[in-house]
Amino acid sequence: MIKTYAKVIVKGSPLSKSNFKLFNVNGRAILPYNSGKYHDRYALYEEEIAYEARCQNPGVVLSEALIAVLKVYYKSKKRHPDTNNITKSIFDGIEKSGLIINDAQVRRLIIEEFYDQINPRFELELFGESTYFMDYKILKREIVEEPIQYSPPPNKSKSPKVHNSEPCTNLSQNDKLHCEICGKKIKKENSISANNGKTIICKDCLTKLF
Incomplete structure (x- = not known):
């Protein structure tokens, strides 16, 4: 069956x-x-x-x-x-x-x-769908319940943000970063940025991900 x-x-x-x-x-x-x-x-x-x-x-x-x-x-x-x-x-x-x-x-x-x-x-x-069908309706409550209120996250600015599509480039060539995957210290020229510059990955780890 x-x-x-x-x-x-x-x-x-x-x-x-x-x-x-x-x-x-x-x-x-x-x-x-x-x-x-x-x-x-x-x-x-x-x-x-x-x-x-x-x-x-x-x-x-x-x-x-x-x-x-x-x-x-x-x-x-x-x-x-x-x-x-x-x-x-x-x-x-x-x-x-x-x-x-x-x-x-x-x-x-x-x-x-x-x-x-x-x-x-x-x-x-x-x-x-060969055996079942959907039948639903929305009803108004006889007794109104306490609403669950939502508010913006505390770190969300009230004013619109302008996002820069380019990753941050303020670090000098001698500054070292940490790979988010393996945790090793890497130089800027050996790193790849992800998540719009928020995440740094070394080239070795990036290769393993594919």
């Missing part, structure tokens, strides 16, 4: 891919996985999603158009990644698992945000 439903639960605080990207000099995004540094976390998280999706749905492959319901549970109401970015991160892992053929299969998507300090996680349900 062809399966038209699957559910995946992955424990832990969800991660956003956008927080872990590095960019080379050509603007190409890089996601390190074996540098031993902070940026490896996303690649490992994507592998965890793929592993859990396959273990929880052995032998299941959903190849038709899908409806997805994603429930994301964060530890904090205010300090967490952008849920819209989380969606892409999660489906990359689901696609890698082989549970779906391509994330383009998801034609209808509902995302809900919740909070659970003890058990942060995400729960994803996938429904085949």
